[in-house]
Amino acid sequence: MVTAEKGAAEWLAVAKDVADKLAVDAAERDRANETPYAEVRLLKEAGLVTLLGPPEHGGGGQSWDTAYRVIREVARGDGSIGQLLGYHYLWAWAARLVATEAQIAAVEELYTSENYLFGGAVNPRDGDLAIVEDGDEIVYNGRKSFSTGSKVSDLTVLEGVLDGTEDHIFAIVPSAQEGIVFHDDWDNIGQRLTESGSVSITGVRVPWASAAGYVDKEFRPLTYNTLNVPAIQLVFANFYLGIAQGALETAAAYTRGHTRAWPYGGDNKESAAEEWYVLDAYGDLQAKLWAAEALVDKAGAAISRVLHAPREELTPQARGEIAVLIAAAKQRVIDTGLEIGTRVFEVTGARASASKVGLDRFWRNLRTHSLHDPVAYKRREVGAYTLLGELPEPTWYT
Incomplete structure (x- = not known):
């Protein structure tokens, strides 16, 4: 595992090493089109998954400027894995984009300390997931035709609209649960290892306290x-x-x-x-x-x-x-x-x-x-x- 004391140049060297390893059999893996568990494990073992994470929780504490270059370097070896890493960085930052300070701290500690990879079921071209309120919880239901990361992700970002309102609500949930079914139907000519197939969301419950950016059930936009x-x-x-x-x-x-x-x-x-x-x-x-x-x-x-x-x-x-x-x-x-x-x-x-x-x-x-x-x-x-x-x-x- 790479330590948090490393600077940008050293992180880029780590990314280059990962890319060189991926490039060796990239063509064969592309043809095989299998779920990239080993490739994601390589990213995690190299410390790249927590590149943007807080150093106090074992993260790299790096800037987005460095993260973008790391994405590019990994994609040089394998475009699919570069995409998985890039989407992960965006969804890992989603809490900072919309959440409260307390939510940001909790999410960043969780994913950094556990070395978790993010995926996201937020394809805007599909209809929004439907959200209903149930006491202190909100419940997501619906389907998305694309969900990059799917089975290799540890956490999934959901987005939907609360019933009877126009309020969009983001939430971060565990990927491995009965209410999330990944359909393994990504069969396009390119980016074949991105696990970008469709997903069904059924009865996925989230506490109102985890609705990103909401305080007393209200969102304050910036x-x-x-x-x-x-x-x-x-x-x-x-x-x-x-x-x-x-x-x-x-x-x-x-x-x-x-x-x-x-x-x-x-x-x-x-x-x-x-x-x-x-x-x-x-x-x-x-x-x-x-x-x-x-x-x-x-x-x-x-x-x-x-x-x-x-x-x-x-x-x-x-x-x-x-x-x-x-x-x-x-x-x-x-x-x-x-x-x-x-x-x-x-x-x-x-x-x-x-x-x-x-x-x-x-x-x-x-x-x-x-x-x-x-x-x-x-x-x-x-x-x-x-x-x-x-x-x-x-x-x-x-």
């Missing part, structure tokens, strides 16, 4: 509460970036070790790594990737500052400007990553398309998750800000 969406959108951008980095690194290793030079071009070379069009392509893709990384890092530094600042200080203007920057970073990473995922085959050759090489998984992973919400709307947000000075209004996706 602009800070709305940071959940920009924060997770940048989680997306970082594991997309890690996937793209993994694709380029894997392709380069294949080109160096296996790709044969083309003997019919009139400017024949001894190796593919000497061919001008191969060097041109890698130079173009690397430059684009570095540019995307710089924008993602800029966004990470900006949101990290406000995530760790007093909650009452965040203004709608500052929140909106950060959301626009993250929208720009996300669209740039998607475009660059998909281009890399396609063009790497041009510089590795026909034999690189073999299933055993697994080079296709990078494009499949990025293509699958980047459909989470239409990137065209991210471009529109940036355009409206640039042309009209408009800030995106907080919604479930902005």
Whole structure:
């Protein structure tokens, strides 16, 4: 277990070691499509699950700026596991986003001391879970078509609407209970090990005292509460970036070790790594990737500052400007990553398309998750800000 005294650079070294281990058999595990118990155990044993947790309970006490880079590094080795870790960080921070000070302390002590992994059943495109009040408890019922983390999670974040009101209530509950049934129906072409299938919630009871942010059954909103969406959108951008980095690194290793030079071009070379069009392509893709990384890092530094600042200080203007920057970073990473995922085959050759090489998984992973919400709307947000000075209004996706 890594100690809490480690700094950001040392945590990134830990993440790199984890990524290198994941990369060894990533293609085989992708094809097997089995529940990633061993992979989650690796994250826990490395101390990465409690990276943001309080040091007094054994956590790393690190910033979001570091957490984003850790997500990216892990995704370089395996995009699915990078997503699981990124979603965990967001849901572990959910208490800070909306809960009371006492609730925050209790949740952070619990997950940090127990080394618990979070999942979440909060897909906004489905109908909200229904909540009814029963004395000192509230009871959740319903179904969600996506629940990333499912069987590998220890805790699940629920969200629903209280019957007869428009009040949304978040709560954190144990994942292993009779009232939560994960349906094991995630069978998409990419991000196959994220345990993102559907879930049924039946009669899950939560004390009113654990309703996040509620005091005497009333919620007092802050602009800070709305940071959940920009924060997770940048989680997306970082594991997309890690996937793209993994694709380029894997392709380069294949080109160096296996790709044969083309003997019919009139400017024949001894190796593919000497061919001008191969060097041109890698130079173009690397430059684009570095540019995307710089924008993602800029966004990470900006949101990290406000995530760790007093909650009452965040203004709608500052929140909106950060959301626009993250929208720009996300669209740039998607475009660059998909281009890399396609063009790497041009510089590795026909034999690189073999299933055993697994080079296709990078494009499949990025293509699958980047459909989470239409990137065209991210471009529109940036355009409206640039042309009209408009800030995106907080919604479930902005």
